[in-house]
Amino acid sequence: MAVNADNKQVKTIAVVGGGSSGWMTACLLNARLNEDPQRPIKITLIEAPNIPVIGVGEATVPSIRRTLKAIGISEKTFMTGADATFKSLIRFEDWNKGEHFDHPFDRRERPNSDPAVLSWLAKHKTGGEDFSNQFSVLSNTSTKGLAPKAVGWPEYQSTFPYAYHLDAVKLGKVLTEFGTDNGITHKLAKIVNVEMSEAGDIEALVSEDGTSYRADLYVDCTGFSAHLAKHIMLETQDYSEHLLCDRAVTMSVPYEVHRPNRILPYTSAKALGAGWLWDINLRSRRSLGYVHSSAHLSSDEAEAELRAIEGPHADNIEVKHIRFKTYKRNKSWHRNCLAIGLADGFVEPLESTGLYMMQFAAQSVADILRFNRHFDAATTSQFNKLMQTLFDEILGYVALHYLTSKRRDTPFWEDATASHRAPAALQNLLKEWKKRPPHDVDLLSNHRLFSLESYEYLLFGMGYMSEGQINAAPVVFDQTDMLNKVYAKFPPHEDWLSSTLGPIK
Numbered sequence: 001m002a003v004n005a006d007n008k009q010v011k012t013i014a015v016v017g018g019g020s021s022g023w024m025t026a027c028l029l030n031a032r033l034n035e036d037p038q039r040p041i042k043i044t045l046i047e048a049p050n051i052p053v054i055g056v057g058e059a060t061v062p063s064i065r066r067t068l069k070a071i072g073i074s075e076k077t078f079m080t081g082a083d084a085t086f087k088s089l090i091r092f093e094d095w096n097k098g099e100h101f102d103h104p105f106d107r108r109e110r111p112n113s114d115p116a117v118l119s120w121l122a123k124h125k126t127g128g129e130d131f132s133n134q135f136s137v138l139s140n141t142s143t144k145g146l147a148p149k150a151v152g153w154p155e156y157q158s159t160f161p162y163a164y165h166l167d168a169v170k171l172g173k174v175l176t177e178f179g180t181d182n183g184i185t186h187k188l189a190k191i192v193n194v195e196m197s198e199a200g201d202i203e204a205l206v207s208e209d210g211t212s213y214r215a216d217l218y219v220d221c222t223g224f225s226a227h228l229a230k231h232i233m234l235e236t237q238d239y240s241e242h243l244l245c246d247r248a249v250t251m252s253v254p255y256e257v258h259r260p261n262r263i264l265p266y267t268s269a270k271a272l273g274a275g276w277l278w279d280i281n282l283r284s285r286r287s288l289g290y291v292h293s294s295a296h297l298s299s300d301e302a303e304a305e306l307r308a309i310e311g312p313h314a315d316n317i318e319v320k321h322i323r324f325k326t327y328k329r330n331k332s333w334h335r336n337c338l339a340i341g342l343a344d345g346f347v348e349p350l351e352s353t354g355l356y357m358m359q360f361a362a363q364s365v366a367d368i369l370r371f372n373r374h375f376d377a378a379t380t381s382q383f384n385k386l387m388q389t390l391f392d393e394i395l396g397y398v399a400l401h402y403l404t405s406k407r408r409d410t411p412f413w414e415d416a417t418a419s420h421r422a423p424a425a426l427q428n429l430l431k432e433w434k435k436r437p438p439h440d441v442d443l444l445s446n447h448r449l450f451s452l453e454s455y456e457y458l459l460f461g462m463g464y465m466s467e468g469q470i471n472a473a474p475v476v477f478d479q480t481d482m483l484n485k486v487y488a489k490f491p492p493h494e495d496w497l498s499s500t501l502g503p504i505k
Helices: 019-033 063-071 075-081 114-123 130-135 137-143 168-181 299-310 354-371 377-403 411-416 424-435 452-462 480-489 493-501
Strands: 012-016 042-047 057-059 085-087 089-093 100-104 163-167 185-188 191-196 202-207 217-220 236-238 247-254 267-272 275-281 285-292 319-323 327-329 337-339
Touching: 012 019, 019 042, 019 063, 019 168, 019 217, 019 354, 057 275, 063 075, 063 163, 063 354, 075 168, 075 493, 085 493, 089 137, 100 130, 100 137, 100 452, 114 130, 130 137, 130 452, 137 480, 163 168, 168 185, 247 299, 275 299, 285 299, 299 319, 354 377, 377 424, 377 452
Parallel strands: 012 042, 012 217, 042 185, 089 267, 217 337
Antiparallel strands: 057 163, 085 163, 089 100, 191 202, 236 327, 247 285, 247 319, 267 275, 275 285
């Protein structure tokens, strides 16, 4: 299939790599690009058979609801098949010793609540968890263990934003069935050779049995191995100087082994001596992962600490050790190859951004090609700027958790909190936020994932407060009426799950 080097028309797309990333990408492209039957784009997903998968529990952000709805799959089908539960926030524990704060998904009522925020800041010179309790409904419902919506409400809809905890492997299987039922061609083949043209495009993919696969656009969803991107977009940037964690030891605890008192409607992120521990509650199991720095803790030590924290029932449970790096490919899209997900870059999963970066990339490509089936160097250049801006935002926001911590109790925390760890874009902002509270003027991109409220919850929750005098009249943002209405409508998390999806295993 000949490819014009200057202006390429897309009639066929090959997505290489399966799992949740590959199949969500393929399903989203299929849904958005094949709305017009007069201008079809053939989408083929190629994945190697019998490839081991990591299979950890995955936490998400609210935009996944929009993605799944756009794909066309029902919420009940998705949640049942992916072992999914609700997620209303992330609760951070011990990022300052003995303290916790929330990053909820709901945003405070602006500008009505602005005077109350200034009043709160004038009163709370050291910050604290009270901020989210005062200004977030979801912080209060999550503490009570409530679902973020009532039973019987329309799919993907609620008064408040919410996301999910899910099994990424099971999600991939659900989307495999849905995608193939809706026109995606599925090929099980191990790609062993990437044929390149003289101009620098991918010309064909050759499988182990000698079959050639050709397309106008190739999408690399093969994870860190980047089977396609490494042939055409070699240059990457290492960001590990900003984030020290580069390992994770994970464990899955089935409920038949140990059942918690309740299934939490939030992700727990607890700081430990050399990193942090996630605790994600699914419908049939809990997913635990100790994300840590190999320079400060060995894999064996991390595993031993994880088992000790979970208790004797974890003694015979298998663990997985995962290596990763904080990095970004210099170009996400070059010529006729596009890298999505781990093939393009990675930031540790502290704010559940992995699937979001994949969704954002796939949605952006769909928006670009939806009305114009051609792309050229200008198209890819603009896309690359977009993805770099998103990566920089996520990198900075995740780094902010460490940079604002007061912990210095271990070598890891002494190292991770050092001021030179701050990405360049954060350095001036950290100085500014010591003079004044964060403001919309600090957030420059139109495509931001994290809102002003996200920065308020983090900075005020961590006690990173402005040192200037704040004079404000005493004002209280009263949520009592709203909370009483919500408490009357929203059931316990387990009750919503069992009544809507069936008995919890």
